Amino acid sequence: MTMSTLEWHGYLQRKTTVNVRQSGVPKMRYIMVVILLSLFGAANAETVFIPATQDNTLYQDPEGKLSNGKGDFLFSGRIEDGPSRKSVIAFKDLSAIPYGAVVQTVKLHLQVSEVSGPTTEIYLLRILENWGEGASNAPDQEYMGAPAAPGDATWVHTFYDQQSWDYVGGVFAWWPSDLESISTPKSYTFGSTYEMVNDVQTWKTYPGENFGWILIGSSDTDSLIQLHSRENMVSPPLLEVTYTATGSASSDYSGVWHDPDKDGEGYGVFQTPFGWLVYYYGYSSAGEFMWLTSDLVRLDELEQGIPFELPMLINVPGTFEEPTPASMLQPYGSLELLLNSCTEGVFKLDGPDGMKTSNVIRLVGIDNTICLNDASP
Numbered sequence: 614m615t616m617s618t619l620e621w622h623g624y625l626q627r628k629t630t631v632n633v634r635q636s637g638v639p640k641m642r643y644i645m646v647v648i649l650l651s652l653f654g655a656a657n658a659e660t661v662f663i664p665a666t667q668d669n670t671l672y673q674d675p676e677g678k679l680s681n682g683k684g685d686f687l688f689s690g691r692i693e694d695g696p697s698r699k700s701v702i703a704f705k706d707l708s709a710i711p712y713g714a715v716v717q718t719v720k721l722h723l724q725v726s727e728v729s730g731p732t733t734e735i736y737l738l739r740i741l742e743n744w745g746e747g748a749s750n751a752p753d754q755e756y757m758g759a760p761a762a763p764g765d766a767t768w769v770h771t772f773y774d775q776q777s778w779d780y781v782g783g784v785f786a787w788w789p790s791d792l793e794s795i796s797t798p799k800s801y802t803f804g805s806t807y808e809m810v811n812d813v814q815t816w817k818t819y820p821g822e823n824f825g826w827i828l829i830g831s832s833d834t835d836s837l838i839q840l841h842s843r844e845n846m847v848s849p850p851l852l853e854v855t856y857t858a859t860g861s862a863s864s865d866y867s868g869v870w871h872d873p874d875k876d877g878e879g880y881g882v883f884q885t886p887f888g889w890l891v892y893y894y895g896y897s898s899a900g901e902f903m904w905l906t907s908d909l910v911r912l913d914e915l916e917q918g919i920p921f922e923l924p925m926l927i928n929v930p931g932t933f934e935e936p937t938p939a940s941m942l943q944p945y946g947s948l949e950l951l952l953n954s955c956t957e958g959v960f961k962l963d964g965p966d967g968m969k970t971s972n973v974i975r976l977v978g979i980d981n982t983i984c985l986n987d988a989s990p
Contacts (some may be wrong), residue, residue: 643873649738654682654798658717661709663852667746667825668702669766672758679758682687682746685845690830690837692729699783701744701766703825704852707817708841716814718805721791723840724848725798730836733794737803738785739812740824744771744780747887752843779803786829795838800848866915866952872971880960880973882950885909891923891948897966901926905945905962920951926969965980 623830625748670688672679673696680685710716714961747765751758761773770777771836778784790808793801803809830836843849871879888909897903907923915921927945946964953959955975961971 617730633643636730638746649980652775658855660853660855663704663707663854665850665852666705667700667848668700668842669744669746669826670755670758671699673697673703674758674768677767677773677779677781678761678771680747680749680761680765680767680805681751681755681758681842682762683748683750684755684759684763685842686726687828687840687842688734688735688756688837689828689840691835692837693835697782697830698837699830700828701740701783701825702828702843702850703740703744704816704822705820705823705825707813707820707854708842709856710813710854710856710980712817714817714858716810716817716854716856718853718855719807719809719813720853720854720868721803722800722848723803723869725795725838725840725849726843727839728795728836729838731834732794733834733836733838734792734831735795735838736789736829736831737791737809737826738787738789738829739808740783740785740827742771742784743824744745744778744783745773747773754789756837756839770856783827790826795836813852827977848885866955866975868975869974869977870973872973878971879976880971883967884947889923891946891950893925893962895969903966906942906946907948915952916951917954920949923948923950929966964978 624677655669666685670684670892672681672688673691687702688698691697736888742972744766745764747762749759761767761770763773763775765773767773769781790812791803793803793807795801812826829839830838841848841850849986864947865884867882867884868986869879869881875895878893882893883890888911889907890909893903893905895903905927906924907925910921915956925945925948926942928941928943946962949961949963951959951961957975958973960971960973962971
């Protein structure tokens, strides 16, 4: 698939949307990125199956003395307003996914061996605190749990009996990564969802945030499900991940770049499958709003500290609903990009309005992209 510069400009304007999320450092999610990945990701996609590294059951107990770290089964739900049970599971060894890879799909395969009660919804939510699996091993059918062993996760503790959850019953994201209706004993698959993909991509990039998922039964249903744990020899949990290694060989500098000394202007940088594309938004020397887009430029490999140049095009600003027709763009000048790191650089915009030099920093990155200065393999 090939696109001309003008075709690409129009396509990007129509497809790009912005959603800023506050979480320490804001991030921008561009639907454009997902669309781009779908255009070229299938050709070199790889799939791996990853076993769980730890799992456990949280048995509702005000003293937090019950667990089942080494049992064959996990439990989620409740029966007849009895105590609740929640399954926790983590896949902390993601070494099968290359560093810098872009996660495309994520599926969680679980074997349900028993359902006590009517059909129930089981919610899969990302855990926000670290927790452990100790040596506890419940007897018989394991419904009632066993005395917690050192390091076990319990209803009260993340690591029995030295560390506790900030809130009893576990600390997890309020929005589910997925949910499934469980009705009969069989194999179930959660995903793939955007949230699950984002979870695994985040865990791969920031391993210190990988605390796995918790499975919680619907509070509206008196139903308890029994699942195979990682210790079970028959159908233990498996994480299926499909990825493309597009980011493993070089860094991606996509994002919003801004000079702190220049209010109201900045650059949107995109590394696309077809070349580099940069937007400039700001003001002319006369104080009029000016909007520019670059031509597409292909680079075999960007080297930090070595500048490269992009031709720039100009016209009146458009909107996402009514973009400027690509045919109306006219040559403006050039933009020299010098990137000194993943977060700092010097951009020089040269045209009829004179030379504008901006000492820029990257304010916002794009989800699911990697810059090699940001994290170590």
